[in-house]
Amino acid sequence: MKINWIAAYNKLFEIINRSNEPTYYSGPEFLRMAQQVDKGVPSYEIFIQLRNQSGKSTSRNAFYWDVINSFREEQRCELFRLFIDALEPHAKSDADEIRAMVFGGGYAVPIANIPRNIWSSEKLNKSLKNIDMAIDSQQFNRAVTLAYTCLEGLYKAYIREHIPEKSNVSELLPLSKLVKDDISRKLRKTGAFPEQIVNSIPTITNAVANSRNGFSESHFDKDANKWLAIFARDLINSIGRLLLHFLPR
Incomplete structure (x- = not known):
């Protein structure tokens, strides 16, 4: 169509x-x-x-x-x-x-197909637009799923760049912990930093993962609400901007 x-x-x-x-x-x-x-x-x-x-x-x-x-x-x-x-x-x-x-x-919502390797500010903006389009079409479950996929892509890109020996890890929560620990190590070398912000990465990831698992597209319904989809979208934006500081431009 x-x-x-x-x-x-x-x-x-x-x-x-x-x-x-x-x-x-x-x-x-x-x-x-x-x-x-x-x-x-x-x-x-x-x-x-x-x-x-x-x-x-x-x-x-x-x-x-x-x-x-x-x-x-x-x-x-x-x-x-x-x-x-x-x-x-x-x-x-x-x-x-x-x-x-x-x-x-x-039919106005693109299929979630987000490359895992190279991430940039432009790619993140395009991914966020896809989430916005899903929200516009009231496909809130899909918006949450796209948010989950963005996180997965960002974490895998980070690990391939900075922790290649852990590239075999595929589960989202272990990925987030690896990223959190590596960023913390890097920042400690430069001096004091707000550890609570970096430590929040696995917590936020867990929230998105649980939301996605609870409102999976496989249910073929509209359990997820607009507020949840928008919240997940904004969380992905925040984490994405943070990780992009550590990825090649």
Whole structure:
């Protein structure tokens, strides 16, 4: 199944074209929203000038669609999520309708397939976006599972880099303890450090692991709640940023 982007856009434009309402988006406002997804989107003045030079329509309906159509699917999902968040306080039922069209049914959520070897800030950001998309589509179990997978990948990457003799370890909790102990050893060589923060790595990992095991995707239900999925996502972000200080850039 594929997202019907034309239908989703038609619904979006219907909402953001309502004059004298808080959901209205002018041309400059729309482009500023698009620039949050792609810094290469020009300002309104430059954009209109380029369209005039190319003989393209400068109507809002036409150029809004052309911007969306130029994006990759991942970018379109991100842009629609930004609009949903902005429109929801003013038109909740409409925002829910767009959410169902773009994120409903689960087909907008990528399969969890996160390489284990090379991690970077960019890779972590992409993984966090995948978790966000799962949360948007109300697949909270999947969001927790993706968080678990991110931790596993980060720990294995760290161990391959710093403790290669332990690369055979595969269970998440032992992995977290190995990482915690190695980071502690490294930091002790530089002087005093807040040990409680590093010592919290296995505790946080245990919480994520237990949540994932308790709300496994194999249950095919929605036991995990949104608050849990968001909490797990934020924990992964915190641990990921810490580990990236010790991984090659």
